[in-house]
Amino acid sequence: MHHVVLERWSRGASALHRLDARAKLIALFALLVALSLTPPAGLLRAAAFLLAVVLSGLVCARLPLTQLLLRAAVVLPFSASVALVSWFAGDPSRAISLLLKSYLSASLVLLVVATTPMPDLLTGLKRLGLPAVLTLVIQFVYRYLFVISEQAQHMRLASAARLGAGGFRISAGAVAVLFARSLARAEHIHWAMLARCGVSTPRPLLARPFGPPDVLFTVCAVAAAAALAILSRP
Amino acid sequence: MHIPDGFLSTPVWAALDATSVVGVAWLSRGASRTLEESRIPLLGVMGAFVFAAQMINFPVGVGTSGHLLGCGLLTFTLGPAAAAVVMTAILAIQALVFQDGGLLALGANVFNMAIAGVAAAWLPWRYLGAGRFRRLAVFAGAALPVLVAAALVLAQLRLSGVPLPGPILGVSLVLFLASALVEGAITVAVVTALEKMHPRWVQAPRHGSALPALAVTALVLAGVVAIFASPLPDGLEKLAEQVGIADRAQSLLNAPLPDYEFHGVDSDWLRRSAPGLAGVVLTACVAFLLGRILVRQRQGGA
Numbered sequence: 265m266h267h268v269v270l271e272r273w274s275r276g277a278s279a280l281h282r283l284d285a286r287a288k289l290i291a292l293f294a295l296l297v298a299l300s301l302t303p304p305a306g307l308l309r310a311a312a313f314l315l316a317v318v319l320s321g322l323v324c325a326r327l328p329l330t331q332l333l334l335r336a337a338v339v340l341p342f343s344a345s346v347a348l349v350s351w352f353a354g355d356p357s358r359a360i361s362l363l364l365k366s367y368l369s370a371s372l373v374l375l376v377v378a379t380t381p382m383p384d385l386l387t388g389l390k391r392l393g394l395p396a397v398l399t400l401v402i403q404f405v406y407r408y409l410f411v412i413s414e415q416a417q418h419m420r421l422a423s424a425a426r427l428g429a430g431g432f433r434i435s436a437g438a439v440a441v442l443f444a445r446s447l448a449r450a451e452h453i454h455w456a457m458l459a460r461c462g463v464s465t466p467r468p469l470l471a472r473p474f475g476p477p478d479v480l481f482t483v484c485a486v487a488a489a490a491a492l493a494i495l496s497r498p
Numbered sequence: 499m500h501i502p503d504g505f506l507s508t509p510v511w512a513a514l515d516a517t518s519v520v521g522v523a524w525l526s527r528g529a530s531r532t533l534e535e536s537r538i539p540l541l542g543v544m545g546a547f548v549f550a551a552q553m554i555n556f557p558v559g560v561g562t563s564g565h566l567l568g569c570g571l572l573t574f575t576l577g578p579a580a581a582a583v584v585m586t587a588i589l590a591i592q593a594l595v596f597q598d599g600g601l602l603a604l605g606a607n608v609f610n611m612a613i614a615g616v617a618a619a620w621l622p623w624r625y626l627g628a629g630r631f632r633r634l635a636v637f638a639g640a641a642l643p644v645l646v647a648a649a650l651v652l653a654q655l656r657l658s659g660v661p662l663p664g665p666i667l668g669v670s671l672v673l674f675l676a677s678a679l680v681e682g683a684i685t686v687a688v689v690t691a692l693e694k695m696h697p698r699w700v701q702a703p704r705h706g707s708a709l710p711a712l713a714v715t716a717l718v719l720a721g722v723v724a725i726f727a728s729p730l731p732d733g734l735e736k737l738a739e740q741v742g743i744a745d746r747a748q749s750l751l752n753a754p755l756p757d758y759e760f761h762g763v764d765s766d767w768l769r770r771s772a773p774g775l776a777g778v779v780l781t782a783c784v785a786f787l788l789g790r791i792l793v794r795q796r797q798g799g800a
Contacts, residue, residue, distance in 0.1 A: 270595060296602050300508055338597050339502045346505070346660065353661035362660070365504025370597045377594050385594070395526035397538070401587040404542020405549070409591070412543070412550040420554060435556045436687030439566055442554070443575075443688070444695055446547040453539040 268410065273327055273378040279477075280325040280379045285388025287478040291485030292376045296369055298489040298496075304357040306496030311364045313492060318371045325379045332378060336371040343367070382406055408449070416442055499647055500592060500607050503600025507658040514654070515605030521613050522586050528579045537580070544576060545584045545591075556684050564680040569611060570640030571685055573619040574627075574700050575692075578711065581619070585612035610650040614718050615643035617711040624708055633686060640685030641678040646718065648674035653725040713782065720778045 274281070280288075295314065302310040322329050343366040347359035377385065383403075390399045419438050427434065506514075533541075548568035555563040572581040589607050592598040599607045619639040626635035652670065656662055692699050 292601070296503060296600075297508075300503065300511070300602055336597060343502060343504075346655075349663070349666050350661050353663050355661050358660065362504055366502040366600070369503030369600055369602070373594065373601050374597060395523055395530075397526040397530040397533070398522065398583060398586060398590075400538050401541045401545060401583055402590055404539055405545035405584075405587045405591055406595070408543050408546035409549050412546045413553060416550040416553040432556055432558075432683075433687060433691075435554050436684065436691050438554050439551050439684075439688045440691035440695060442551055443547060443692060443699070446543045446550075447540070447699070450540040450543040453543065457539065 269331075270378060271381075273332075274381045276325055276327070276379065278325045278379070280321060282477075283379075283481055284472065284474050284478040285380050285384045286392055286474060287482045287485075288376045288380055289385075289388050289392060290482050291489075292372055294486045294489035295372055295492070298493040299365055299368060299372075301493045302365075302496045304361050307361055307364060310492055310496045311368060314368045314372065317488075318368070318375055321375045321379075325375075327378055332374060333371065336367060336374045339366045339370045404453075412442070412446055412449075415445060499611070499651055500589070500599030501603040501610075501651060501654065503602050505600075505658060505660060506603055506606060506654060510654055510658050511602050511606055514609050515602070518605035518608040518613065522583075522608060525579050525582045525586075525613075529583050533580065541576065541580055541584050542587070544572060545588050548572060548584075548588060556680070556687075558680050558683075564677065564684060566684050566688065567644065567677075567681050569615045569643040570619045570636070570681070571688060573616050573639065574623060574636065574689065577701060578616050578620040582612045582616045585616060606654055610647040610654075611643070614650060614714055615647050617714040617718075618642040618646040620711050621708065621715060624711070628702065636686050636689050637682040641682035644678035644681050645674060648678075649722050650718065653722045657725055716778045716782070717775065720775050724775075 295317070299310060299314060319329070322332055340363070343363050347362045350356075350362060351359040380388070386394075386399050386403055390396065419442065423434065423438060548566070548571075551568060552565045555565055558564045569581070569585060572584055576584065586608050589599060589604060589612060593601055593604050593607070619642060622635045622638040622642065626632065626638075648671070652662065652667065689700055
């Protein structure tokens with residue numbers, strides 16, 4: 265499961281890792297909005313600035329540069345096909361803007377997710393107003409995503425070993441069996457929860473108050489985003 | 499069908515984010531009121547199941563294969579409010595962990611797939627799921643969300659000014675139609691298998707209020723149709739022009755919204771779709787009032 269790599273990246277100890285999740289989320293939102301507001305005329309300058317932000321963030325967090333930049337490129341196939349259509353429809357500036365904006369936004373999101381462990385990220389989102397039920401459901405989906413995917417892979421392997429390429433009905437049966445196993449797992453989790461007295465809300469790994477470094481970081485990031493939004497206007 | 503960041507213009511994503519924040523807050527409040535605590539792990543594990551089920555391929559002929567998308571199946575097994583919450587959780591994880599869909603565009607993706615998608619899955623299930631047409635209801639409830647989400651994505655891209663020439667639009671509609679049919683067939687097969695294992699896993703359609711789902715569907719229809727509405731005059735107007743009564747018709751019918759356009763509004767889209775939306779709201783109000791009057795009369799007579 266190559267997505268587990270995010271878990272390793274987000275457990276670092278750099279200054280960026282140690283910031284409060286709320287500070288990083290507010291900064292991310294401000295920069296994304298500023299990028300979205302950038303008109304085509306000022307886009308190249310804004311893109312250069314944001315690329316510098318992403319690169320310096322990656323260096324500061326001591327994350328593997330090429331791996332992360334490649335991972336953010338998963339948005340490119342879709343963006344490139346729509347960009348191609350725009351280009352041939354006679355709107356090359358929009359084509360460039362689609363590519364740059366989607367790639368830079370994905371890199372910014374990845375930078376934040378790769379420097380914040382999931383429990384901290386969810387606690388931050390919850391403190392910023394995400395409904396409690398939704399936070400819990402996201403936590404459970406993330407927790408069991410890899411477990412059940414592994415189960416699905418085992419089933420696929422077993423079915424391939426017995427049948428070769430299965431038919432439509434056989435695949436439907438496999439999905440139904442996976443459904444039954446997931447239901448049973450949910451029931452076991454519920455029993456375990458009852459034994460331990462109730463639902464466990466996500467507990468942050470870093471239990472610290474929102475300190476002066478967080479305030480400073482948030483103010484700087486929002487100011488940078490505002491400057492970006494104003495200066496990129498022609 | 500996940501829209502990345504940078505595709506939607508600021509008014510479009512901002513409006514859809516605002517709509518989705520309100521919608522998801524309302525749905526989560528409803529879900530947390532009606533759900534027992536035991537259902538929370540169930541919702542989470544079902545979300546993980548939908549992710550995992552995408553690894554199981556279904557051969558659909560001509561050398562290609564499809565996989566379950568899951569909006570319909572979640573709606574039939576969990577009920578609409580819980581299904582919408584699970585879909586929102588899935589979309590949030592896809593945006594954060596897998597870079598599948600943008601973060602500012604998350605509101606748009608949630609609206610397309612979790613709110614409008616679940617409403618489109620639930621309506622056929624609610625009205626046909628119990629009777630003779632059960633299988634048709636499962637098929638339609640699985641296929642419609644794909645079509646609704648696709649139409650919404652195309653409308654939102656067009657609204658944001660992304661050029662979508664006619665041929666491209668046609669090809670993508672055909673592709674979306676094919677994947678909707680595949681999703682319908684897969685869901686029918688899976689639901690049949692599930693019912694053989696345990697008849698109660700697929701919920702009987704409960705006769706709750708269909709008003710929110712109907713309202714969402716009506717608004718979506720009005721909005722999408724308005725965005726793609728051809729700027730050409732419609733058939734009746736064309737006839738009137740040819741016969742030469744267009745001038746007189748104009749002065750005869752002093753409609754409140756001439757040409758179904760609001761004048762004095764800047765945005766081209768708003769100008770064209772606002773009358774449609776206003777019409778839907780107005781019709782809904784009239785229907786609601788009529789219903790109230792009829793109910794009162796019947797109660798008075800009894």
